[in-house]
Amino acid sequence: MTSKDAMARQVWEPESVRSTLEIALLMSLSILATLASIAASGLKFVHAESFFALFGALLFALIALNIYQSIRMPNNKRMMTFVNMTIIYLIMSVTFMTFQYSLALYKAYPISNSIEAVDRSIGFVYLDFITKMNSYPYVSEIIGFCYKNWMREFVVVFVALSYFGKFQDLHELTLCYIIAGMSTLAVSGLLDARSFDGVAAYAVAGLHHPSGVSPDYLKKLDHLRLGLDSVMDFNAIVGLVSFPSFHAGAAVLLATATRTLKWLWFPFLGFNILILIGTITEGGHNFMDVIFGCLFAVGAIAAAQAFRGSTLTNALAVQVANRFPPSLRPRAQ
Numbered sequence: 556m557t558s559k560d561a562m563a564r565q566v567w568e569p570e571s572v573r574s575t576l577e578i579a580l581l582m583s584l585s586i587l588a589t590l591a592s593i594a595a596s597g598l599k600f601v602h603a604e605s606f607f608a609l610f611g612a613l614l615f616a617l618i619a620l621n622i623y624q625s626i627r628m629p630n631n632k633r634m635m636t637f638v639n640m641t642i643i644y645l646i647m648s649v650t651f652m653t654f655q656y657s658l659a660l661y662k663a664y665p666i667s668n669s670i671e672a673v674d675r676s677i678g679f680v681y682l683d684f685i686t687k688m689n690s691y692p693y694v695s696e697i698i699g700f701c702y703k704n705w706m707r708e709f710v711v712v713f714v715a716l717s718y719f720g721k722f723q724d725l726h727e728l729t730l731c732y733i734i735a736g737m738s739t740l741a742v743s744g745l746l747d748a749r750s751f752d753g754v755a756a757y758a759v760a761g762l763h764h765p766s767g768v769s770p771d772y773l774k775k776l777d778h779l780r781l782g783l784d785s786v787m788d789f790n791a792i793v794g795l796v797s798f799p800s801f802h803a804g805a806a807v808l809l810a811t812a813t814r815t816l817k818w819l820w821f822p823f824l825g826f827n828i829l830i831l832i833g834t835i836t837e838g839g840h841n842f843m844d845v846i847f848g849c850l851f852a853v854g855a856i857a858a859a860q861a862f863r864g865s866t867l868t869n870a871l872a873v874q875v876a877n878r879f880p881p882s883l884r885p886r887a888q
Contacts, residue, residue, distance in 0.1 A: 567700040574726045575862060581733045585719060588737065589654040592744075595684065596660040598653070610649065636725065637717040643729055644709055652737045656793050658744030659779040659870040667749040670798060670843045672780060679842040681752035681816050681835070682759065687887050688836050689763045695836065699766060701826055702833030705805055708826065712809055721815055727859055728812035734854035734862075735808060738850070739801045747780060748798035751841020756758060767794060767802075770840030800840045803848030803856070806830040 592598075621638045624631055640711040674681070689695050709732075716725040772793045778784035779795070806827040813823040834840050834848070 558562055564649040573863075574723075578726070578729055578733075578851070581654070581730060581862075582643065582647065582650075582765060585733055585737050587653075587659065589650050592654060592657040594884060596657040597785055598657045598660060601786050602790040603787075605812070610850065615641065617645075625712050632722075632827075633720065635731050635807060638714050640713045640717070640729060641710065644713070644732075647733055647736065648706070649785060651740060651801075652792065653787065654737070655740050655743065658740060659776060659784055659813065660782070660813055663745055663747035665747045666745070666798065667751055670748060670841050671752065671863060674842045677842070681841065684764065685756060685765070685836045686759075695763045696831040698829050699763075699837050701829035702802070702837040703766065705802060705809075705830050708823075708830075709805075710812060712823070713717070715813065719816060724812055724815055727863070728808060728858075730859035731808050731812075731852070731855045734804070734858050735802060735804045735852050736832055738855065739794060739799050739804060741849050742799060742851075743796040746798060748844070749776065749834045750797045750839040750841065750844075752841060756839070763836075765839035766837050767834075797840065798844045798847060799851050800834050800838065800844040800848035802834045802838055802840070803831055803845040804852035806834070806850035807849050808855070 584654040593756065612812050621635055621642075624635050624638070628634075659747055671681075688698070711730070716722070716728070750768045750772075754770055756774055757764050757770060772795070775793050776780045776795050777783070810820075810824050813820050816823070831845060831849075834845050835842065840848075
């Protein structure tokens with residue numbers, strides 16, 4: 556190696572390569588785990604053609620847009636990063652969705668009564684809480700809006716972090732999102748938890764019904780657990796995960812990811828606090844579902860930070876980066 560090449564290797568650090576490898580590795584492991592779970596559980600799909608036709612078209616359009624940008628506007632890093640994160644988010648959302656259905660086909664240890672007992676032991680009564688929240692004018696509508704738009708908030712956060720050049724924050728959010736999502740779903744496959752109190756709200760006259768849970772959810776989950784049903788209908792997908800709550804975990808991740816946006820952080824923080832409340836009032840979750848969802852998010856943040864600094868990812872990044880000519884190696888972000 557010439558001294559010129561050695562100097563180039565010191566200047567051109569493999570940070571961008573490492574970031575890409577980390578996300579690609581976690582995505583690959585998540586997709587492989589999902590495919591293995593589908594194959595082992597015997598999950599079947601109905602009305603998947605129209606869904607994946609639209610999904611595939613959207614994905615193709617985003618990939619084509621980024622290829623175009625990389626050729627014609629290679630310095631437009633903000634837009635390319637936003638599109639890349641959107642592609643990852645779409646792929647992982649479908650992965651999470653199918654993973655939860657495949658896991659629901661396995662036998663699991665029932666913990667619903669235990670969770671409700673812990674809630675009551677600390678003085679939390681679900682119906683009393685949502686009745687109180689519904690007594691305030693317009694509060695339910697505001698909380699419901701925040702809860703229902705938690706997925707759209709990811710896109711808004713992607714735009715904000717990309718625009719302000721917070722690429723490392725965006726990278727960390729993506730790692731945390733994958734780790735928290737897969738770990739939350741894995742636990743839901745081992746522990747059978749139901750939002751009985753949330754469904755019970757439907758029997759109370761005049762009470763605002765939680766939009767994230769319904770009697771249909773209990774019926775579907777029962778049939779999957781008992782082996783009476785093994786179908787994922789893309790025209791009638793219902794959320795199956797009760798404990799821990801991924802809504803709550805996502806709220807923590809989004810609030811944490813936007814902490815460096817200065818004055819913008821306060822609106823994001825307020826929005827995600829309302830999501831946490833809405834996880835109970837709109838999602839029908841027990842209080843312990845929310846607490847453990849938050850704890851899983853904190854654990855995902857710690858795991859992502861450890862993963863980013865691991866010897867494995869650093870070694871892989873160096874090996875891949877060194878295969879590029881010095882003039883083509885990506886600079887550190």
